[in-house]
Amino acid sequence: MTMATLAPARAVMVRPAFLPGFSSRADINGDGQVNIFDLVSVAIGFGVSCAAFPCPPGWNTQADTDNNGVINIFDLVAVGSAFGSVCGVPSPGWDGRADIDNNGKVNIQDQTLLALALGTSIGGLGWNPEADLNGDGTVNVADNAIMMAAFGSSC
Ligand SMILES: [Ca+2]
Ligand SMILES: [Ca+2]
Ligand SMILES: [Ca+2]
Numbered sequence: 001m002t003m004a005t006l007a008p009a010r011a012v013m014v015r016p017a018f019l020p021g022f023s024s025r026a027d028i029n030g031d032g033q034v035n036i037f038d039l040v041s042v043a044i045g046f047g048v049s050c051a052a053f054p055c056p057p058g059w060n061t062q063a064d065t066d067n068n069g070v071i072n073i074f075d076l077v078a079v080g081s082a083f084g085s086v087c088g089v090p091s092p093g094w095d096g097r098a099d100i101d102n103n104g105k106v107n108i109q110d111q112t113l114l115a116l117a118l119g120t121s122i123g124g125l126g127w128n129p130e131a132d133l134n135g136d137g138t139v140n141v142a143d144n145a146i147m148m149a150a151f152g153s154s155c
Contacts, residue, residue: 017104018087018155025065026082030096030133032155034082042079045071053121055137061122062097062135069122087155095150097133105154106147114139114147 018024028038041063048058049070055061063071065078087096088104100110117131121138133143 017102019085021082022085022087023078023082024087024096024099024102026079026085027087027096028060028062028065028079028135030062030094030098032087032090032094032096034079034085038079039076039083042071042075046076047072050122050137052123053137055122059137060135061129061132061137064129067129090155091153093150093153094155095133095146095153096155097135098147098150098153099155100128100130106150106152111147111151114143118144 023034024030026034026038028041031037041060045058045060045063047070048056050056050059050061051069058071060071063075065075068074095106098106098110098114100113103109113128114131114133117126117128117139119139120126120128120131122129122132128139131139131143133146136142
């Protein structure tokens, strides 16, 4: 018996997590809208790179949308492409930075991902840039505080 016979193709309904055109990567401050504030975040960090914590002034892990260690033209394009889009209807407390798996909900799955990365820093073992909610290059209690505040919210 092959894997194909074990797992027959079936139709799966996939609800998009966010409205079309929206990118949580481009929503750098996580407020549910890609707008001038996100563009400014990229502009502030433009040209800044970080390979190890502590990161230089201007660094914002969230502004490094493609997670390549440098905030550059590609990040500017990512924000520009999604500019003007919204995630949906944010519930009270929504902070997209805490939605680590980008499914439109801040729940136990996101909390688990943060817990797994707790204590890690940029470039280190176990580093997950998506878990660095405040973008300072390390995952610690400050990121956990953002998670706790946003827990249970959706967009
Ligand atoms: Ca935003
Ligand atoms: Ca989530
Ligand atoms: Ca952090």
